Amino acid sequence: MLDINRRILPGFGLSLGYTLLYMNLLVLIPIAVLAIKASQLSWSEFSAAVFNERAIAAYQLTMGASFLAALVNLVIGLLIAWVLVRYRFPGKQIFDALVDLPFALPTAVAGLVYSSLYVKKGWLGQFLVPLGFQGAYSRTAVVLVLIFVSFPFVVRTVQPVIEDLDADMEEAAACLGANRLQTFTRVILPTITPALITGFALAFARAIGEYGSVVFVSGNMPYKTEIAPVLVVSNLEAFQYKQAAAVAVALLVLSFSALVAINVLERWARRKHV
């Protein structure tokens, strides 16, 4: 029995079934449970848990710090991806492998290491704190550690695209009289923009959900350095499951809408330039 429209992977029905099963088990069912739990609250209870001043301050910090971290990674990540693809230098493979380290390292370890480096008596802190750079127990600290945990995304999404870039195009641009900046903005950037945006979105989303490292570096001061996931934990600690779920749902809605917006942006970029 030969399939008429051959696909590379056989068994469309089976593979789609698995896909649905997986998505349900891993993503949709847990999220549905979360939503159901939160929906057991009355509206006034829900808004008391989600929209109080302290929670709003925490969302602002979480979103703001994650956005900044993703932005830094966008620039630095592009630079590093470029260097790793276009140049040859000793130890390049080691550097390449190091990029993935933030994925492998337990984030709590990262948090501990960062905070002990940047405190007043730490290796870096002893020089930086007198200069007014508070790299531990401050908002700066939150951004720093979020940059670390979300670092690999931009590099890893942009790297293959740069590898596929045709050097001839750049030469052609140069032959036609484009200067370096023009070649970059008119030839290279349009091609890699969709990948850059994807990397940015992944880094942003990763940073929003981060808990383990931030609790060690932020100091968790309400209104100042308390991130939203800490509110979830403090609600749990008070056995307020529903309130914890409510805050989680609020975070989910925030990050999901941010992701959708970024997705729309990416499509727009793809359509405009390809």
Place this chain on the structure above:
Amino acid sequence: MRRKKEVRITLFKLLGAVVGAFGFAYAAGAETQTLLNASYDPTRELWKEINAAFTSAYKAQAGTDLSIKMSHGGSGSQARAVVDGLEADVVTLAIPSDTDAIVKAGLLDKGWRDRLPNGGSAYTSTIVFVVRKGNPKGIKDWPDLVKPGIEIITPNPKTSGNGQLSLWAAWGSVTQRGGSEADASRFVTQLYKQVPVLDAAARGSTTTFVQKGIGDVHLTWENEAHLEVEEAEGSVEIVYPPISILATPPLAWVDANVKRHGTEAAAKTYLEFVYTPRAQEIIAKHHYRPIEPAALAKSQASLPKIELFPITAVATDWNDAKDRFTGEGKIFDSIYEPQ
């Protein structure tokens, strides 16, 4: 068509095999007597030694082997784990209200406090100060904490049992000495203004204070304070305030679980063992306060007598204390104002 069906049948068989295997493993596990003790974080070393003493005593007496497994974590999250289905036979948590959370889920008998001597607690503990070597800031008592320029390290009461006890201890240190509630409120507000870092859990605070060298005084469990001094190799020392809170970490067996496992008798024997002189000595050795007067008297050097007030000094009971101080919008929340 046929192939599809075959795939389906194979899948079912596979599923059946997996379920069967799990079921078998579960049944086999239930035959040897095992107790799971869900406890809080700092008690690792304590239970390790008590368990060793108990299992050998049990074997000598009952003639059968009994193995005890431990699960450690934050006291509150351990209570949640049991509520959510962690098959713990006994719970040995930090704060009675955490045990009561399991009662509310219907897994533990309401009258658990009357099933073991002393309301279910075989040892007590308290909150003490740890300061830098030589006590350079001269911190001796609670009022010293709020002097200008003193930095205090204590975990977040919203996420840590240790943090809650410290808050209650600070509050009671004012009201027990004739201060009004308003005085106490002013005192804790000033105290938390001088806390530069609110770690999420107790061990995080220890790291902040010892490893990172932040703060002048660390409020912590008495047993943790002793460990901290041992591990910091003389760079910090303990200061006993004249007055502090009496913590009564309670022991209880989880009725729903022991009934299902058939381990009720073993669980009861296990917890009763903690009250024996042998176990009480181990308790004192790990810097918890034994309730047996003889064992306590023997360790007076490392566990000096200070005035310890019960939770009823700051609230009607442990549950009320939790609600009154760290509930949404309650005392702790009111300390922090929007910036």
